[in-house]
Amino acid sequence: MAISFCPIGGESYNLAPGQLCPVHGTLLESIVQMATLNIIGTQSTWNGIVLALSGDGDPIGLATDYLRQQGFTHGDTVAVTGNRELLGSTRVLFIDSVQRA
Numbered sequence: 327m328a329i330s331f332c333p334i335g336g337e338s339y340n341l342a343p344g345q346l347c348p349v350h351g352t353l354l355e356s357i358v359q360m361a362t363l364n365i366i367g368t369q370s371t372w373n374g375i376v377l378a379l380s381g382d383g384d385p386i387g388l389a390t391d392y393l394r395q396q397g398f399t400h401g402d403t404v405a406v407t408g409n410r411e412l413l414g415s416t417r418v419l420f421i422d423s424v425q426r427a
């Protein structure tokens with residue numbers, strides 16, 4: 327599971343936060359942090375990034391369905407771990423786990 331990401335490229339790593347990005351040489355930041363969950367229609371965003379979930383169908387809609395099934399609602403403060411990837415031209419965070427504050 328990725329635990330850090332590069333603030334320049336947005337790519338994810340299993341390296342500890344504070345280590346240097348192997349590609350860009352920048353300090354890696356922790357993926358695990360608390361931020362507000364925004365659920366609007368079929369799209370969920372957290373910490374400024376759209377959430378996605380692997381599976382059959384639209385990854386962004388799947389993430390929103392999953393969050394609702396888990397009892398999360400718009401405005402909740404949560405920690406999300408996952409991998410930042412490009413979905414088409416949109417940078418998204420593929421969810422590994424979501425936890426309440």
Ligand SMILES: [Zn+2]
Binds near residue numbers: 332347
């Ligand atoms: Zn990087």
